[in-house]
Amino acid sequence: MLEDIAENVAGDRLRVDSITKVGAEIHGYEPTPRDVAKASEADLILDNGLNLEAWFGQFVESVDVPHVVVSDGVEVLDITEDANAGKPNPHAWMSALNAQIYVDNMVAAFSDLEPAYSAEFAENGEAYKRKLEELHQKMINKLDSLPDNERALVSCEGAFSYLARDSGLREKYIWPVNAEQQATPQQITSAIEFVKTNEVPAVFCESTVSDKPMQQVVRATDASFGGTLYVDSLSESDGPVPTYLDLIRHDADTIVAALTGGAE
Structure with missing residues (x-):
């Protein structure tokens, strides 16, 4: 980036x-x-x-x-x-x-x-x-219509604190920093409880880690898997986020579409 x-x-x-x-x-x-x-x-x-x-x-x-x-x-x-x-x-x-x-x-x-x-x-x-x-x-304009319970960003890594702050979203993650590849049962359980309690419609994971822990959250709740977000790396030139502006645009569009049910 x-x-x-x-x-x-x-x-x-x-x-x-x-x-x-x-x-x-x-x-x-x-x-x-x-x-x-x-x-x-x-x-x-x-x-x-x-x-x-x-x-x-x-x-x-x-x-x-x-x-x-x-x-x-x-x-x-x-x-x-x-x-x-x-x-x-x-x-x-x-x-x-x-x-x-x-x-x-x-x-x-x-x-x-x-x-x-x-x-x-x-x-x-x-x-x-x-x-x-x-x-x-x-x-910001696209997220304005969301009800309070849906204004939540649930991801694998706690990499979206600044984006969540800017857009008025509450943040929940499985682990805070990518120091380990395996999520603990306690971390997954905490994410599941948050999603259930707040009726969060969609959850996400990042491109540089496995989404298997988040798929456990999906199976245990009514949330859908909202998509893959990019944080620590761009993609190759023929991929979805070859530039930093593409990364921000892709992540914002992915989050908005999943949380709003695809509404523009």
């Missing part, structure tokens, strides 16, 4: 490359010697921050390259459960409003790197932010 956003801000003035590949599970990624060599040749490194890249601290110390945390300035939400309780929820980019802050940080960083093109970076950034605002407003 950061690569795609950065390319939109940079235009053709900078070369942007991502260390991680499409489909990678970002939380536990293990950098290769080639990654280190590639990064050491860069003029600038961007990272999300907020403990998303658990491996990143050691990685960035191994190369003598300045780096910028693109989530700086975001109003951080904390994880509220399990061993990670009290730590920042790192998935700030799942808010199109937060992504505007990412863009501003990139504009500033790129302008420092190449001052001659600062006006161009700023113009690119403003154009991209307008697209983000349009997506946000479209999602």
